[in-house]
Amino acid sequence: xxxxxxxxxxxxxxxxxxxxxxxxxxxxxxxxxxxxxxxxxxxxxxxxxxxxxxxxxxxxxxxxxxxxxxxxxxxxxxxxxxxxxxxxxxxxxxxxxxxxxxxxxxxxxxxxxxxxxxxxxxxxxxxxxxxxxxxxxxxxxxxxxxxxxxxxxxxxxxxxxxxxxxxxxxxxxxxxxxxxxxxxxxxxxxxxxxxxxxxxxxx
Numbered sequence: 773x774x775x776x777x778x779x780x781x782x783x784x785x786x787x788x789x790x791x792x793x794x795x796x797x798x799x800x801x802x803x804x805x806x807x808x809x810x811x812x813x814x815x816x817x818x819x820x821x822x823x824x825x826x827x828x829x830x831x832x833x834x835x836x837x838x839x840x841x842x843x844x845x846x847x848x849x850x851x852x853x854x855x856x857x858x859x860x861x862x863x864x865x866x867x868x869x870x871x872x873x874x875x876x877x878x879x880x881x882x883x884x885x886x887x888x889x890x891x892x893x894x895x896x897x898x899x900x901x902x903x904x905x906x907x908x909x910x911x912x913x914x915x916x917x918x919x920x921x922x923x924x925x926x927x928x929x930x931x932x933x934x935x936x937x938x939x940x941x942x943x944x945x946x947x948x949x950x951x952x953x954x955x956x957x958x959x960x961x962x963x964x965x966x967x968x969x970x971x972x973x974x975x
Contacts, residue, residue, distance in 0.1 A: 775910050778953065780960045781943040784967040786923045790938065792970045801865050806923065807843075807897050808868040810942075812973045814895055814918050815839040815859035817962035824959040825892050827913040828950035834913075842891035842911065843871055845878045852878045853911060855891045863975035893917060905941040915950040916959070919943045940967070 789809055796804045818825040818839045827834040839860040842853035854874035859867055877883050892915070896908045899922035908919040921941040928937045942963065946956040966973060 776948040777945050778948050779907050779945050780956050782960050782964045784940050784964050786938040786940050789970045804864050804868045809973050811841050811895050812864050813963050813966040815841050817959050819860040820962045821959045823955045824951050826915050826950050828915050829913040840891040842894040844896040845875045847879050852888050854888050907943050908945055915947040917945050
């Protein structure tokens with residue numbers, strides 16, 4: 773099956789997100805990674821832009837109110853994508869615990885088929901390998917995938933002056949049959965806003 777992809781990239785400033793992560797991890801309720809916060813941001817962005825929260829399977833367009841997010845996990849058996857169900861409605865602590873548990877069972881080859889089939893979108897994070905940016909291939913019938921690069925210091929303009937900020941490039945791939953450029957741009961803008969003003973991500 774050939775899927776007509778298009779891509780939208782955004783550079784997101786991370787200082788507020790990293791501060792939120794420090795605050796969350798200091799509570800003792802659980803440990804949260806940047807990737808857990810990204811998963812929540814993707815889920816809330818698609819909930820905020822429902823026209824992007826779709827599946828397309830050649831004959832039927834399915835629209836959803838829930839947001840199930842697949843998470844790409846590299847295992848000795850290859851790449852698998854376990855699903856965090858209703859990630860938009862869970863706290864980031866719940867998302868973090870679920871991702872950890874699903875990833876562990878993925879490595880053991882113990883996922884049930886229903887735990888890695890479906891989902892409305894995927895998060896693929898190669899930042900831990902030092903990858904600055906990349907474009908990911910869609911996993912039909914999903915209509916989007918968010919490819920996450922490394923957070924790194926970059927020179928950026930602030931009030932007309934050059935300053936150093938921690939930035940992360942995220943490139944979203946969309947199925948153009950299901951999501952047009954304007955809707956994709958709205959979804960990416962919603963994601964970027966959540967990363968840079970992340971209060972809602974704690975849940």
